[in-house]
Amino acid sequence: MNSGESLPLLDIESLVVEYHTLRAVVKAVDRVSLSVEKGETLGLVGESGCGKSTLGLSAVRLVPSPGRITSGSVTLDKTDIVNCSEGEIRRVRGKRVGYIFQDPMTSLNPVKNVGAHFVEMIRTHDPQISREDALRRAQDVLAHLGILPDRLLDFPHQFSGGMRQRVMIGLALALNPELIIADEPTTSLDVIVEAQIIELLKELKERLKLTLVLITHNIGIVAETADRVAVMYAGRLSELGETDGLFAKPMHPYTQALLKSVPNITKKDQVLSWIPGTPPDLAEPPPGCLFHPRCPCAFDRCRNEEPQLLKHDDTEVACHLYDRR
Amino acid sequence: MSSILEVTNLKKYFPVEKSFLDKLFTSQKSYVHAVDDISFSMNRGDILGIVGESGSGKSTTARLCLKLVEPSSGSIVFDGMDVAKLGGEEIRRFRRNMQLIFQDPTASLSPRIKVGDAIRHALSFQGVSTPSEQTERTRAILERVGLKPWSNFYNRYPHQLSGGQRQRVVIARALVLNPKFVVADEPIAMVDVSVRAQILELMLELKKEFDLTYLFITHDLAMANYVCRSIAIMYLGKILETGPKEEVFSRPLHPYTLALLSSIPVPDPKAKLERIIPKGEIPSPINPPKGCRFHPRCPYAQAVCSEREPQLEETEPSHMVACFFPRT
Numbered sequence: 001m002n003s004g005e006s007l008p009l010l011d012i013e014s015l016v017v018e019y020h021t022l023r024a025v026v027k028a029v030d031r032v033s034l035s036v037e038k039g040e041t042l043g044l045v046g047e048s049g050c051g052k053s054t055l056g057l058s059a060v061r062l063v064p065s066p067g068r069i070t071s072g073s074v075t076l077d078k079t080d081i082v083n084c085s086e087g088e089i090r091r092v093r094g095k096r097v098g099y100i101f102q103d104p105m106t107s108l109n110p111v112k113n114v115g116a117h118f119v120e121m122i123r124t125h126d127p128q129i130s131r132e133d134a135l136r137r138a139q140d141v142l143a144h145l146g147i148l149p150d151r152l153l154d155f156p157h158q159f160s161g162g163m164r165q166r167v168m169i170g171l172a173l174a175l176n177p178e179l180i181i182a183d184e185p186t187t188s189l190d191v192i193v194e195a196q197i198i199e200l201l202k203e204l205k206e207r208l209k210l211t212l213v214l215i216t217h218n219i220g221i222v223a224e225t226a227d228r229v230a231v232m233y234a235g236r237l238s239e240l241g242e243t244d245g246l247f248a249k250p251m252h253p254y255t256q257a258l259l260k261s262v263p264n265i266t267k268k269d270q271v272l273s274w275i276p277g278t279p280p281d282l283a284e285p286p287p288g289c290l291f292h293p294r295c296p297c298a299f300d301r302c303r304n305e306e307p308q309l310l311k312h313d314d315t316e317v318a319c320h321l322y323d324r325r
Numbered sequence: 326m327s328s329i330l331e332v333t334n335l336k337k338y339f340p341v342e343k344s345f346l347d348k349l350f351t352s353q354k355s356y357v358h359a360v361d362d363i364s365f366s367m368n369r370g371d372i373l374g375i376v377g378e379s380g381s382g383k384s385t386t387a388r389l390c391l392k393l394v395e396p397s398s399g400s401i402v403f404d405g406m407d408v409a410k411l412g413g414e415e416i417r418r419f420r421r422n423m424q425l426i427f428q429d430p431t432a433s434l435s436p437r438i439k440v441g442d443a444i445r446h447a448l449s450f451q452g453v454s455t456p457s458e459q460t461e462r463t464r465a466i467l468e469r470v471g472l473k474p475w476s477n478f479y480n481r482y483p484h485q486l487s488g489g490q491r492q493r494v495v496i497a498r499a500l501v502l503n504p505k506f507v508v509a510d511e512p513i514a515m516v517d518v519s520v521r522a523q524i525l526e527l528m529l530e531l532k533k534e535f536d537l538t539y540l541f542i543t544h545d546l547a548m549a550n551y552v553c554r555s556i557a558i559m560y561l562g563k564i565l566e567t568g569p570k571e572e573v574f575s576r577p578l579h580p581y582t583l584a585l586l587s588s589i590p591v592p593d594p595k596a597k598l599e600r601i602i603p604k605g606e607i608p609s610p611i612n613p614p615k616g617c618r619f620h621p622r623c624p625y626a627q628a629v630c631s632e633r634e635p636q637l638e639e640t641e642p643s644h645m646v647a648c649f650f651p652r653t
Contacts, residue, residue, distance in 0.1 A: 047517045048488075160606045190378035190544060195588035195602050217518055220590025224598070243594045261522050262592045263547035265574065272522035272551060278487040279517075 007077070008035035009211050010059060010179055015072035017054050017063055024283035028054040028067060030235040033309070036179065041205060041212040043226030043243070045219060045258075049279060051235040056181050056215045060093050077178060095125045098172030102184035104164035108156040114138075114167055115152035121174055141170045145200065162193035169200070173208070183215040198224060219262045223247055231255050234280050234290040241315030251317040253295050289320065297321055329506060329538050330367040330390065335360055335399035337385050341611060358610045359385040361562035362399070364637075367538060369505075374541040374553030374570075376585070380607050382562040383542045387508045390540065391425055392416060404505065421451050424499035428511035430491035434483040440494045441467065441479030447498050462501055469534075470497045471527060489520040496528065500535060510542040525552050546589055550574055558582050561610055561618040564637060568644030578640060578651035581619045617648070625650055 017029035028051045036042050046052045057063045059074055061081055074081040076092060084092075093099070101107040108117060118138035119131055129137075139149040145166040156164060165185060172180055185201070186194040202225055204210055214225060222229055222243070229246050231239040231254065239252040250256045260273045277294040280286055286293055292302040301320045309318040338356035360382040367373050377383045388394045390401055392408050401408040403423060411419050427433040434443055441463055448459040467475040470493040483491055492512065499507055512528065513521045529552060532539060543549050549556060550570060557567040558581065566579040577583045580601075587600045603622035608614060614621050620630035627650065635647045 047519055162606050190607070191546070191585060191588045192378065192602060193606055194590075195600060198590065199600065199602065218590060219518070219592040223592050223594040223596070224590050247592070247594050258519055259592065261519050263522075263551045264592055265547045265550050265586065265589050266591055266593070266596060268575075270551070272525070274521070274523035274526075275519040276523075278489065278520070 009038045009077055010036040010213070011073075011075040012055075012059070013073045013075075015055070015058060015074060016070045017051070017058050017067055018070045019067045021066060021283075026282045027235050027285075028282065029058065031072065032232075032235075032237050033072075034230055034237065034240060036211060036213060038178075038211055039209050040227045041210075041214060041225055043222035043229045044213060044215045044232065045217060045222050045229060046232035047217060047279060049234075049282075050232040052215045052232050053183055055232070056099075056183050056213065059179075059181060059213070060097050060099060061089050062093070062099075091125070094121060094177070095175045096178050098175070098177040098180045100165075100168050100172045100180065100182040100185045102187050104161065104168045104188070105156065107168055108164060110156055113153050113155050114159075117167070117171060118152070118174055121171055125175055137174065138170070141174050142167070144173075144204070145170050160193075161189055162196060165189060165193075165197055166200070169197075169204075173204070179211045179213065181213045181215070184217070185214070186218070186221065187216070194221075201225060219259065231258070234285065235282060236290060237309055237316075237318065238291065239315065239317045239319075240309070241317075245314050249315075251312065251315055251322060252291075252319050253297050253321070254291050257296075289318075327369045328366050329369045329371075329404055330540075331400075331402040332366065332386075332390070333364050333400050333402075335363050335386070335389060335401065336397045337382075337389055337394065338397045355611055358562045358613050360389065360396075361613070363559075363562070363564045364399075365557055365564065365567065367540065369538055370532075370536070372532070372539045372541065372552060372554045374543060374549035374556050375559055376543055376546055376549050376556055377559035378544060378585075378607050380561070380610060381559040382610070383544075383559050384510055386559070387425070387510050387540065387542045391423055391508060392419070393425075417451065421502050422504050423506040423508065424502065424504040426492075426495055426499050426507060426509040426512050428514050430488065430495045430515065431483065433495055434491060436483055439480050439482055440486070441475075443483075443494065444498045444501050447501055451502055453502065466497045466501045467494075469531075470494075470500075472497070488516050489524060492516055492524055493527070496524075496531070500531060503535065504537070506538045506540070508540045508542070511544070512541070513548060514543075514545070521548070522551075528552070546574075546585060558585070561607065561613050563618055563647065565619065565648070566644075566646045567637070568641075572641065572644045576644075578644070578646040578653070579619075579648045580623050580625050580652060583652055625652075 012032060012034050014031040014033050015029055016031055019026040019028055032055060044052045054063055058069055069082050115135050115138060119134045122129055122134040122137060138152060147166055186197050198221060205212060216222060226243050229243050230237055233254050239255045250259055257275045263272060264270055275294050280290055288304050289302045289307050292298040307318045307320050309316050310323055312322050337360040338358055341355045341357060375383045375386055389396050445459050445463045448462060464475040467478055472478040472493055513524050516524055541553055553570050555569050556573040557564050560581055566573060566582050577586055584601050584603050588602060605622055616631040616633055617635050620626040629649055635649050637645045637647045639645050640651060
């Protein structure tokens with residue numbers, strides 16, 4: 001993925017998303033910059049509460065209140081997501097960016113059949129299309145996902161968990177969006193079904209040349225599907241690099257520790273380690289590097305000065321260990 | 326051999342509630358075959374992992390062992406006692422020896438009870454020792470599970486703790502009674518990735534220290550591989566394969582075990598994956614398939630698989646599989 005002359009499809013520039021609560025202002029996303037090139041899959045990993053979902057939601061300006069984007073920019077192929085009109089952002093959601101949420105049960109309307117979901121989705125963006133044509137298009141999409149056409153009349157509760165997630169994927173793909181954001185698409189599924197969905201995403205990625213942002217805490221899924229990986233910790237980007245390189249040679253101590261804490265079934269007698277302590281309370285973040293209270297390599301500078309994301313070979317990393325200035 | 330838990334031909338069928346109209350017109354009752362004729366035994370000090378997908382009956386098995394639900398038939402013998410025959414005061418004494426760690430630490434702690442009191446209640450409910458000794462034991466166990474110093478945690482409410490710390494409180498509450506046997510139902514599923522290994526290590530340490538026997542219920546094969554000594558693979562209420570961990574994971578015999586193992590995402594982009602993913606999903610346990618329960622999804626199924634049900638048979642010492650055509 002070189003970022004040559006062509007502009008990236010999604011460009012996020014020092015984005016800040018704050019949640020204003022009575023107790024404090026929490027920076028859920030703190031000056032994050034990253035870009036997604038056309039056709040690539042970016043894996044966004046981190047523990048719960050690291051801001052990965054908030055980052056995903058801000059790409060379609062759906063950060064729930066009391067959260068709001070306070071500075072920075074999000075650009076989707078020349079469209080300014082942060083400042084565009086309400087009408088413009090509606091044309092982005094669903095049409096230009098498809099979103100797959102974690103829990104397919106709560107994302108589907110229980111009193112509407114699956115066909116009606118597709119009709120609503122397609123006709124909202126293009127009222128010219130008739131109901132029948134919309135249903136036909138839904139059939140085509142679902143056929144790719146292994147769902148029979150007659151199931152369009154069924155309601156969400158009549159589908160199993162895996163099938164519901166296929167419907168969600170179908171809805172996200174229905175309007176041929178430029179970008180798909182999948183937030184924990186397999187977290188509520190069983191292992192075998194999870195594997196089915198991952199294989200499906202890999203196949204769709206190849207066939208439809210999808211651009212995909214995959215938000216997950218599951219390191220295994222990222223290793224399998226992503227071209228590049230962005231690691232987030234406490235609202236900040238700590239490392240960003242190509243998947244192979246990042247797994248072979250993780251640079252940030254957090255990435256190193258995270259990779260060592262994941263059990264690998266193909267390895268015998270693996271010794272797992274863990275990260276002592278807990279992620280910081282973002283209402284009262286520690287000074288300097290946010291990871292320093294848990295970091296085995298922390299030194300004085302880490303406690304006082306915040307590390308910047310700097311480029312080292314093919315990887316970008318925010319850690320004083322690599323900053324020789 | 327000192328067997329601590331002996332489960333024989335255990336069955337649990339839950340009746341399916343029908344609507345009033347259905348009751349009028351049909352007389353046939355239907356049942357969810359949650360656990361359907363399983364047998365296993367555990368020796369003192371064992372760590373057995375019951376692994377399966379949702380709907381396999383693994384959690385029901387755990388609840389049966391603890392007498393939280395009554396079996397439809399079959400027997401559970403714990404430490405020489407027939408669990409089914411226990412009543413009243415005996416159940417309370419039995420539970421002192423067999424404790425449970427639930428999946429969700431937030432749901433298993435009352436939000437209005439300070440964590441120290443939550444642990445202490447277990448002791449006072451069991452009528453163990455005097456109030457001052459109870460407090461003393463509570464403090465000691467808090468420190469033992471890593472919540473040090475106890476004074477920082479005793480008077481906190483669950484919402485003031487992190488997920489990992491809450492799970493430690495739940496572990497402390499289970500162990501404060503000095504049980505012999507602990508059932509852990511998905512103990513790390515709700516805990517953050519970076520602290521999972523720490524909770525597992527703690528549980529393994531405590532096992533040695535308190536001389537415990539663990540029954541782990543999990544869907545996470547990688548975790549089972551890390552902590553368990555033996556494994557039982559469950560599918561639709563049946564045990565399909567069981568044996569020592571090394572055997573089951575490095576030489577799986579049942580096609581379903583093979584499928585499970587090949588489905589796990591491997592945290593290594595260079596790993597070569599040869600996936601055998603069965604089609605579809607686990608069928609309804611109300612009308613489970615005839616013959617081998619896995620045959621409709623099995624890539625190697627033959628005619629006999631839909632007619633007769635394979636029994637668990639020993640193929641190698643202590644490695645048992647219920648399949649007519651085990652993989653070799």
